[in-house]
Amino acid sequence: MLVRFEGADLGYGGRPVLAGLTLGVERGERVALLGKSGAGKSTLLGAIRARLAADRVATALVPQDHALVPPLSVFHNIYMGRLDRRSTLRNLATLLRPFAGDVAEIAPLAGRLGLGDHLWQKVEALSGGQRQRTAVGRALHAGGAVLLADEPVSALDERQSVDVLGLLTERFETSIVALHDVDLARATATRLIGIAAGRIVFDGRAEAVPRSEIEALYG
Structure with a gap:
């Protein structure tokens, strides 16, 4: 069993949204x-x-609010799917000048999501659908x-x-x-x-x- 709840009360601030939940996946x-x-x-x-x-x-996540960084490009937002697997120094360097290997991996993924022509565009300039696909790309890259x-x-x-x-x-x-x-x-x-x-x-x-x-x- 991957995850299981037995009679669980789930919610926020002490108020259950789902009460007595029993569920397994x-x-x-x-x-x-x-x-x-x-x-x-x-x-x-x-x-x-x-x-x-x-x-x-x-686990990879696509949240409803996308949780993107608007001033950064589509590339950098997708790259963040593996941010925790890189050193701080590597991530800072990528922010200034992305490594060719990362670009070679992310560019085809962006292309499959219809974002190939927007790879270096800031997320804040994208449409809602393009932002959503960027968030999906980040999850796909995270794996x-x-x-x-x-x-x-x-x-x-x-x-x-x-x-x-x-x-x-x-x-x-x-x-x-x-x-x-x-x-x-x-x-x-x-x-x-x-x-x-x-x-x-x-x-x-x-x-x-x-x-x-x-x-x-x-x-």
């Missing part, structure tokens, strides 16, 4: 979290991230066993969303992703978890969860 699963805004998807992702960090599981992503394609069109989620699925053995697009979740996940009013209302194989239950989730 196995390695190799592709989990999609569904539910309205404020249902608790982000809270669950945060709790899973904390557990995996405590267990020293290599690891597990991906945690909070609405990683919300600013992308349908074709871009399919392509980006395909890249993420290809790169990570296990993924837990909050999505707003039900059809996309069905197409890319092996397991769907529906959250409403601070509790799990369904949890099953993607092909087995009735559409009526998903529609009720958003009703």
